[in-house]
Amino acid sequence: MTADPVTSHAPGAEYAETASAAYRAALQVIESVxxxxxxxTRKELADQRDSLKLIASENYASPAVLLTMGSWFSDKYAEGTIGHRFYAGCQNVDTVESLAAEHARELFGAPYAYVQPHSGIDxxxxxxxxxxxxxxxxxxxxxxxxKHVNDLSEAxxxxxxxxLGNQRLLGMSLDAGGHLTHGFRPNISGKMFHQRSYGTDPNTGFLDYDAVAKAAREFKPLIIVAGYSAYPRRVNFxxxxxxxxxxxxxxxxxxxxxxGLVAGKVFTGDEDPVPHAHVTTTTTHKSLRGPRGGMVLAQPEYSDAVDKGCPxxxxxxxxxxxxxxxxxxxEARQPAFQAYxxxxxxxxxxxxxxxxKRDANLVTGGTDNHIVLLDVTSFGLTGRQAESALLDAGIVTxxxxxxxxxxGAxxxxxIxxxxxxxxxxxxxxxxxxRVAELIVDVLSNTTPTQASSGPSKAKYTLAAGTAERIHAASAELLEANPLYPGLTL
Structure with a gap:
């Protein structure tokens, strides 16, 4: 199957009806209990179909991916690794894990893949x-x-x-676009390590490699973490x-x-992290469009240790x-995913x-990945006010x-x-x-409100009629680009 399994380019009516029948049957069974x-569950699908979802960490998985999660594999304990479990009867789990790891290795060109993590943080x-x-x-x-920690004396x-508890980690700061797990002190990563952050150029917002190198020479970390959750540019790995x-x-x-941009060969060469990193981590949802979960890719010298992730x-x-x-x-190994x-x-x-072109202010002045970071202070708003006003209008950010x-954070x-x-x-x-136009329309018609009590940074007023106007305009876009076309419950 080379057609896209989710969009309007999905396989034809037979595929959609088969998926519809599967979901209707599943919901009937659930409904009986x-x-x-x-x-x-029905309402969630309706809500997702009726809103402009622009959250960078969310996507839509295919019916095949979603249906796979509702199976008898839910009932199995399988601590350990392939062929070396702490429970009997895991031969089918071994098959599943082997196939997932095989696809990951082939997709990313990695020598080793570990597919057990439950999330990106894991x-x-x-x-x-x-x-x-x-x-x-x-x-x-x-x-x-x-040979083992159990062989050591207490001293x-x-x-x-x-x-182990006094090693150094250098990661991208949260406000520059890094993630909580890159050494943010309230996060476990910031408590595990003696941590220092690198940021971006204060004038351009771009990553300053000379500044990163200088920080690394001064700090001498054991680990340097690269990658981002809110940096709208590519990185030279x-x-x-x-x-x-x-x-x-x-x-x-x-x-x-x-x-997903790595898997889809949008990022190649120096922008593909896998050949350059000793260890690469990822989630399997977001731009990769799979189930919510995590994965670790590693060079051979780290594979044995990664394989002990459980327990x-x-x-x-x-x-x-x-x-x-x-x-x-x-699915991601199909040509359709590269086009996506x-x-x-x-x-x-x-x-x-x-x-x-509508004079909005973007961090770094633009993007060359999948993220756009809009500075809303030019509208006189906080991010909290902008997020809430957009949600009122059916735009999820x-x-x-x-x-x-x-x-602050x-x-x-x-947004x-x-x-x-x-x-x-x-x-x-x-x-x-058109989406950019609608967002600017909402933000231009949102006014911060000074509350008599409580944090005023969250209060706002949306001009009368704005939400209704934006909902109507959004509906036209959504109707022209249906979610799971042909899927009926």
Whole structure:
């Protein structure tokens, strides 16, 4: 099957009717036990069909991916690894995990893939501890003549624990576009490591590689984390690897947001992290369009440690989700996915251009990936006010910090917009230009409100008639680009 399994380019009426019959039957079974859950499930599909979803971390999985998760694999415990489980009867789980890992290796050109993590944060935890085990624990055990931590004396164990807990990590700061797990202090990553952040050029918003190199030389981290969740530009991972090599650091890349652009060959060469990073982590949803979950790709020297993710930091793998990962990764290996990934990037450019020609302020002045970061202070708003006003009008976004954000990480000064989900629906450049127009319309008609009590940074007033006007305009776009066309419940 080379047609796109989700958009209006999906296979024909027979495919849609088969999927419809499967969902109708499943909902009838659910309804017989808890009708409110069946109702909420139907309502969720209706709500997703009726809103402009621009959250960069969300997408729409295919019916095949979604249906795979509702299977008997949900009932299996399978701690351990392929062929080496702590429970009997896992031969079919071995098949599922092997297939998912095989597709991941082939799709990304990675020598090793680990598909058990339940989320992106779990994938990063596995990566962090695999690096610590490889770079700190293994050499220390060798120095002490021990094969396992259980062989150590209490004094030696305390010494090792101290070394494991005092390593350094250099990651992108949250307001520059990094993720919570890149060393943000309230996050576990900021508590595990002696942490320092690198930012972006204060004048351009672009990543300053010379500044990163300078910080690495001064700080001498064990791990440098590259990748982003809200940086609207590409990264030269070959340069990041050179910086890591110079200071003897392990380069870990979190590509959770842009994995689909890597899989779809939009990012190649120096912009493809997998050949350059020692360890690469990702989610399997977002731009990759699979089930919610995580994954770790690694060079051979880290594979043994990564393979111990369960029980090192993970509970039992979710076998039904691993099966869905295999299906999604198989879809991503089809030519249609490369065309989809190209459209995601082209649409982001169209969205950015749509804002710029309407005099909106974009962080870095544009985009060359799937993210557009809109600074809403020119509208006199906080990110919290903008997010809420847009939601009133049926446009789903999320507030986000901008570099050196004066409003902090809760209220923020920006909104982050992503093109993967609406591209899945079939939206094209002209549609995204119209989306930019609608967003500017909403924000131009939103006024911050000074509340008599409570945080005023969240209060706003939307001009009368704005929400209704935007809903009507959005409905035209949504009707022209239906979600799961032909799927009826």
């Amino acid at each position: 808890e009708p409110r859950i069946a109702a909420a 994938a990063n935890l596995v990566a962090f501890w695999a690096i610590l085990a490889t770079r700190v624990e293994a050499p220390e055990l060798a120095n002490l003549g021990a 030696d164990w305390e010494s090792l624990r101290n070394k 070959a340069t990041m690897r050179e910086i890591a090599d110079e200071v003897g650091a392990t380069l870990m890349v979190d590509m959770a947001h842009f994995a 090192m930091v993970l509970g039992g793998p979710l076998s039904h989700v691993m099966a869905a990962k295999a299906v999604a990764l198989a 990934a190209r459209r995601v990037a082209d649409n982001a450019q169209a969205l950015a251009d749509g804002f710029l 999320n507030r986000n910090s901008v570099p050196s954000d004066p409003n 809760w209220y923020t000064s920006g 982050r917009l992503g093109t993967p989900a609406l591209t899945t629906r079939g939206f094209g450049p002209d549609d995204f230009d």
